[in-house]
Amino acid sequence: MAQASMVFIGAGNMATSIISGLLQSGYTGPITATDPDQDKLNQLASGLDIQTTTDNNEGISGADVVILAVKPQVMKSVCQGLVEAVQQSRPLIISIAAGLESETIEQWLGGNLAVIRCMPNTPALVQTGASGLYANTRVSDDQKNLAEMVFNAVGISIWVEKEHHLHAVTATSGSGPAYFFMFMEAMQKSAESLGLSADVAAKLVGQTALGAAQMVLNSGDSAETLRKKVCSPNGTTERAIRSFEQDGLRAAVQQAMIACADRSEEMARELASGDQ
Numbered sequence: 001m002a003q004a005s006m007v008f009i010g011a012g013n014m015a016t017s018i019i020s021g022l023l024q025s026g027y028t029g030p031i032t033a034t035d036p037d038q039d040k041l042n043q044l045a046s047g048l049d050i051q052t053t054t055d056n057n058e059g060i061s062g063a064d065v066v067i068l069a070v071k072p073q074v075m076k077s078v079c080q081g082l083v084e085a086v087q088q089s090r091p092l093i094i095s096i097a098a099g100l101e102s103e104t105i106e107q108w109l110g111g112n113l114a115v116i117r118c119m120p121n122t123p124a125l126v127q128t129g130a131s132g133l134y135a136n137t138r139v140s141d142d143q144k145n146l147a148e149m150v151f152n153a154v155g156i157s158i159w160v161e162k163e164h165h166l167h168a169v170t171a172t173s174g175s176g177p178a179y180f181f182m183f184m185e186a187m188q189k190s191a192e193s194l195g196l197s198a199d200v201a202a203k204l205v206g207q208t209a210l211g212a213a214q215m216v217l218n219s220g221d222s223a224e225t226l227r228k229k230v231c232s233p234n235g236t237t238e239r240a241i242r243s244f245e246q247d248g249l250r251a252a253v254q255q256a257m258i259a260c261a262d263r264s265e266e267m268a269r270e271l272a273s274g275d276q
C-alpha cells in the first residue's frame with residue numbers, strides 16, 4: 001500500500017505542493033494529476049516524474065487513491081463525473097476541500113466509499129504544512145497510514161475523532177497562515193515607519209517569526225513562558241505587550257477564529273444543499 005497509485009483531481013496550488021513534497025520525500029508510486037487547464041499540467045509536470053491528463057476519468061483509472069483538490073464550488077460537478085468509475089474500482093477518496101463534509105462527498109460519488117477529509121495549509125508548499133485528518137468508518141488502517149504518509153511528506157498531520165473538529169482545525173491551521181502573514185505585514189509596515197528599509201524590515205520580521213515558531217515547537221516551553229522570558233521587568237517588550245493587551249489583541253484573535261470556524265460550518269451547509 002505504501003507505493004499505491006494516486007491521482008490528484010485538480011492541479012492547483014495545494015496539489016502541486018503535496019505532489020512535490022511526496023516526490024521529495026522519496027515516494028516512488030505512480031502519481032497522476034488531472035486538470036482541464038493544460039498549462040497548469042505542463043507547469044506541474046515539468047521536471048517531475050508524474051503522468052498528467054485533462055480527462056478526470058482517464059486519470060483515476062486503476063488508482064488506489066483519488067485526492068480531490070479542486071475548489072469546493074466545483075466539487076459537486078467533478079464528483080458527479082466520477083461516479084461510475086469510483087463505484088467500479090472503489091479507491092480511497094481524500095478531499096482537501098474546505099467545509100465540504102465527508103458524507104456529502106460520499107453521496108455525490110454514489111455512496112459506500114472510504115472517504116478521508118483533510119484540511120491542509122499552504123506551508124505544505126515548503127514542506128512545513130499542518131494538516132487535520134478525519135476518516136469515515138469505511139477507511140481501513142492501511143488507508144489511514146497511507147493518508148498520513150501523504151500529508152506527513154509536506155509537514156505534520158493530526159487525526160481528529162469528530163468531523164466537526166475540522167472547523168476548528170480550519171480556523172487554526174487551515175486559515176492560520178494568513179493571520180501570521182497579516183501580523184507580519186503590520187510589523188513590516190511599522191518597522192518601515194520606524195526608519196528601516198522595506199528589505200531589512202521583511203528579513204527581520206520573517207526571521208523573527210521563524211525563530212519564535214521554532215522555539216514554540218522545540219524548546220519545551222509554552223508560548224506564554226517564552227513570551228514572558230522576552231519581557232524584562234520595566235523593559236521595552238513589556239511596554240509593547242501592555243499596548244497589545246490594552247488594544248484587545250486576544251479578543252480580536254478569538255473573534256476572528258470564531259468567524260472562520262462559523263464560515264466553515266456555513267460552507268458545509270451551503271455546499272451540502274447546493275446553495276453556494
Ligand SMILES: NC(=O)C1=CN([C@@H]2O[C@H](COP(=O)(O)OP(=O)(O)OC[C@H]3O[C@@H](n4cnc5c(N)ncnc54)[C@H](O)[C@@H]3O)[C@@H](O)[C@H]2O)C=CC1
Pocket residue numbers: 009010011012013014015034035036037040056069070071072074078096097098119120121122174
Ligand atoms: N489555498 C489554501 O490555503 C487551502 C486550500 N484548501 C482547499 O484546497 C482545494 C484546492 O485549493 P487550491 O489548490 O488553493 O486551488 P487552485 O485554484 O489553485 O486549484 C484548483 C485546480 O482545480 C482545477 N479544476 C477546476 N475544475 C476542474 C475539474 N473539473 N477537474 C479537474 N480540475 C479542475 C483548476 O484548474 C485548478 O488548477 C480547495 O478545495 C480549498 O478549499 C485547503 C486548505 C488550504
Ligand SMILES: O=C(O)[C@@H]1CCC=N1
Pocket residue numbers: 098170174175
Ligand atoms: O480560505 C479558504 O476557504 C481556504 C480554506 C483554508 C484556507 N483557505
